[in-house]
Structure formats: structure tokens, C-alpha cells
Amino acid sequence: MPDTTPDTNTDAGPLIPRNRAAHPQVHDVEYKTSVPRSPRWPLLSMESTPSEETGPRFGHDILGEYDNNLILNWTKGAAPAIGERIRVHGRVLDENARPVPHALVEVWQANAGGRYRHVKDGYFAPLDPNFGGCGRTLTDSEGYYEFLTIRPGAYPWPNRGNDWRPMHIHFSLFGHSFGQRLITQMYFEGDPLIDQCPIAATVKDRAQLDNLVAPLDLGQSRPLDYLAYKFDIVLRGRRQTMFENKLEGM
Amino acid sequence: MVQKLNSLVESASQTAGPYVHIGCMPSYAGNAGAYDCEIGESPIAEGAKGEIIEITGEVIDGTAWALRDAMLESWQPDAAGKFPGQPGADPNVSGFCRFAVDPDIGKFTLRTVKPGAVTTRNGAMQAPHISLWIVARGINIGLQTRIYFEDEDNSSDPLLARIEQKNRLGTLVAKKSGPGQYAFDVVLQGDRETVFLDI
Numbered sequence: 001m002p003d004t005t006p007d008t009n010t011d012a013g014p015l016i017p018r019n020r021a022a023h024p025q026v027h028d029v030e031y032k033t034s035v036p037r038s039p040r041w042p043l044l045s046m047e048s049t050p051s052e053e054t055g056p057r058f059g060h061d062i063l064g065e066y067d068n069n070l071i072l073n074w075t076k077g078a079a080p081a082i083g084e085r086i087r088v089h090g091r092v093l094d095e096n097a098r099p100v101p102h103a104l105v106e107v108w109q110a111n112a113g114g115r116y117r118h119v120k121d122g123y124f125a126p127l128d129p130n131f132g133g134c135g136r137t138l139t140d141s142e143g144y145y146e147f148l149t150i151r152p153g154a155y156p157w158p159n160r161g162n163d164w165r166p167m168h169i170h171f172s173l174f175g176h177s178f179g180q181r182l183i184t185q186m187y188f189e190g191d192p193l194i195d196q197c198p199i200a201a202t203v204k205d206r207a208q209l210d211n212l213v214a215p216l217d218l219g220q221s222r223p224l225d226y227l228a229y230k231f232d233i234v235l236r237g238r239r240q241t242m243f244e245n246k247l248e249g250m
Numbered sequence: 251m252v253q254k255l256n257s258l259v260e261s262a263s264q265t266a267g268p269y270v271h272i273g274c275m276p277s278y279a280g281n282a283g284a285y286d287c288e289i290g291e292s293p294i295a296e297g298a299k300g301e302i303i304e305i306t307g308e309v310i311d312g313t314a315w316a317l318r319d320a321m322l323e324s325w326q327p328d329a330a331g332k333f334p335g336q337p338g339a340d341p342n343v344s345g346f347c348r349f350a351v352d353p354d355i356g357k358f359t360l361r362t363v364k365p366g367a368v369t370t371r372n373g374a375m376q377a378p379h380i381s382l383w384i385v386a387r388g389i390n391i392g393l394q395t396r397i398y399f400e401d402e403d404n405s406s407d408p409l410l411a412r413i414e415q416k417n418r419l420g421t422l423v424a425k426k427s428g429p430g431q432y433a434f435d436v437v438l439q440g441d442r443e444t445v446f447l448d449i
Contacts, residue, residue, distance in 0.1 A: 035390030108273025
């Protein structure tokens with residue numbers, strides 16, 4: 001069993017405290033569901049402990065042959081999904097600008113028509129029999145990852161009278177510490193719905209929202225096959241110092 | 251002008267949305283078989299040392315409604331307080347679990363081994379606890395909290411000691427409801443709001 005591999009980084013410093021201003025506002029009236037689901041009292045802050053500094057680790061043994069190819073993984077290679085073929089690639093770094101190797105990257109998305117393959121999604125855009133909508137991969141030793149998929153469609157959702165989600169891919173990231181856990185979304189350069197979306201707008205720092213928008217990367221696209229988009233992700237880092245442990249007599 | 255720091259800013263979180271299960275728990279989303287191996291199905295394997303326990307609860311919003319679409323993750327050491335990968339750690343404890351509330355009634359159950367105590371960097375002993383991370387539609391950044399246990403000595407835990415309003419301590423403590431059974435609700439907002447953490 002265990003679906004974890006050893007943590008070899010347990011002696012690094014504490015996690016750098018989270019800058020909450022870089023994150024969404026938790027209670028945002030324009031995103032109605034956040035209103036009853038956001039805490040009102042302040043969070044309790046404390047220096048990280050082993051409970052946050054360690055975390056589950058995953059190896060290639062969990063990955064299947066097609067896990068990083070959403071075009072083919074639902075049919076195990078038998079037939080490609082419908083939609084614009086794209087490659088999404090990027091790098092996972094920490095706040096110290098160091099690559100995060102062997103990080104598990106999980107993605108999920110709607111199909112080209114904007115429909116999710118989920119028992120709770122009833123949008124009348126049809127399911128694509130060849131598209132499941134989830135994928136995963138591990139970053140390499142330099143923190144790089146990539147996967148192939150189709151560009152997801154925009155779709156309407158119940159919030160204000162007429163809200164639409166921009167095209168997006170959901171990302172879930174494990175670094176090496178449970179305290180680094182992050183779920184975010186990747187948007188696409190040039191999508192006019194980004195500026196209309198109350199979920200994107202929960203991020204009040206424009207530069208931080210811009211960092212969730214993947215640029216078209218023609219140089220990494222493949223002629224006559226797929227376009228490429230680049231999406232880098234930054235996870236929390238840890239204080240790098242030799243002066244962590246309180247030495248005898250100090 | 252001064253030198254530039256070489257640091258980066260953490261990427262902004264976004265809500266996990268209602269369909270988080272597609273990517274994280276395909277079987278739950280109705281997509282069994284998407285992966286040969288789903289991660290976090292259990293934090294323990296057969297033979298794990300220690301007391302096997304079940305923690306049951308709900309994730310409750312500010313209107314007192316139990317969420318039907320939340321996903322939770324837990325992380326913990328083995329019964330001796332060792333995390334996976336540390337020397338002497340129980341090979342049958344992966345420590346990580348991913349679970350969702352029931353889509354019809356909103357209940358979750360975490361079956362695991364009761365964790366041992368873990369020290370902090372400065373040598374202070376923390377009372378046994380399980381780290382918890384909660385995501386859902388409407389939660390814009392994952393919520394961190396901890397599950398402590400009412401039948402353990404929590405009196406000198408450094409995190410609990412920081413809570414000024416002692417009347418809120420109980421929100422982090424699982425209540426014993428039977429042999430090996432505990433009750434623990436996550437309350438997102440309201441009079442019984444859980445103490446959420448920024449660690």
C-alpha cells in the first residue's frame with residue numbers, strides 16, 4: 001500500500017507565512033456561495049510544525065499510461081476527445097524561486113462544450129463519450145510538468161442573473177508539505193469572460209489574477225497538431241537558514 | 251532603489267468548485283476507472299499499529315445547513331507520532347486521506363488510526379491531532395484546521411494555548427461518542443464557528 005514515498009526534506013525551516021492579500025477575498029457578495037461558507041472570525045496564526053511541514057508524497061507507481069493525456073485517457077487510447085487540441089505545460093516553483101520536483105499535479109475540466117462529467121452537472125451541452133475530464137502528472141526533477149487536453153468550453157452557472165465561467169482548468173497541487181496544499185484555476189489568454197467572472201474577481205490583486213492566465217505559447221505548440229499554453233505555479237516556500245534550532249547556551 | 255528580492259508570490263487560490271471530485275475522487279464523481287489507483291482512499295492499511303478509530307461529522311455553513319459537496323483531506327502521523335518516511339514510522343500508515351461528505355445527507359466518516367503526539371521545532375509537545383484541509387464551492391482558499399481528541403491531555407498543546415477565547419477550544423476537539431467513535435463537525439460560520447488556522 002502506502003501511496004506515499006518518504007519525505008526527505010523534514011529538516012528545512014518553517015513554512016513562510018501565507019500572504020493572504022495575494023489570495024481571494026474569502027467573503028465576496030458577488031460570488032454568492034462564499035457568503036455562508038466563509039469564516040467570520042480571524043484565522044489563528046502560528047509557526048508551522050511537523051504537522052504542516054511534512055506531507056504525503058507520491059511516486060510514478062500511482063500513474064497510469066494515459067493519466068497526463070486527457071485527449072486519450074478516458075478511452076485508454078482508443079479514440080480522441082472532441083475539441084481544440086492543446087498542450088498545457090509549465091513549472092512548479094516555491095516562493096524561494098526553487099523548482100518543486102516530484103510534485104503531484106491534478107487537473108479537471110469541462111469538455112469542449114462546457115459540460116462536466118459529474119453526476120451533479122445537468123447542463124444540457126452534451127457529454128463527449130471520449131472525454132472524462134481529469135488528469136494528473138508529477139513534476140520532473142526541475143519542477144516541469146505538461147499534459148495534453150482539449151480546450152474546455154465556457155459555461156453558464158447559477159449565481160447572479162447571467163453568469164458564465166471563462167474557459168478554465170482546475171489545478172490541485174501537492175508540494176512536499178501538507179501546508180503547501182493549493183487548489184487554483186488556469187484561465188486562457190484573451191478570454192473576455194475572465195473580466196466578467198465573479199470567481200476570478202475574488203482575487204483582488206490584479207497582478208495575482210493575471211498570474212492565473214496562461215499565455216498562448218506558439219513556440220511550444222506542434223505544427224498541424226496542437227497549440228500550447230504555459231502555466232507556472234508558485235507554492236509556499238520554507239525559510240532557508242542555518243539558524244533554526246535554538247542552540248545550547250543561546 | 252534597492253536590490254530586488256529573489257522571491258516569488260504564491261499563486262492565488264481559487265475555489266475547488268462543485269466538481270472537485272472529478273479530478274480528485276473520480277469514483278465519487280461517477281467516473282470509476284478513470285485512474286487505476288486513486289490516492290488517499292485510506293490513511294491506513296491492514297496491520298496498522300494502534301487504536302483504529304472512526305471520526306464522523308458534517309461541514310456546516312452559516313445557515314446551519316450541512317454541505318453536500320465538500321471535500322476534505324487529512325494528514326497525520328502514526329500511533330507513535332511518526333510521519334511516513336521518518337525512521338521507524340509504521341509502514342502501514344500512509345497518513346493521508348481524501349474523503350467527501352455524502353451527497354444526500356452531508357455526513358463524512360474518517361476511519362484511521364489514532365495519532366501519537368508530535369513535538370514542535372522547539373521541543374514543545376503537541377497533543378495528538380489530525381490536520382484537516384477543507385475545500386468546496388464557495389470556499390475561495392482551502393481551510394486548515396485540526397482534530398484533537400477529548401480523551402487526550404490537551405492542556406499543554408501550544409496551538410490550543412494560543413486561543414484566547416477558551417469557549418472556542420471545543421471546536422477543535424472531537425467528542426467521544428462510543429468505543430473507537432468520535433464526533434467532529436466543521437462549522438464554517440456562525441456561533442459555533444470552527445477555529446481555522448493560518449500555519
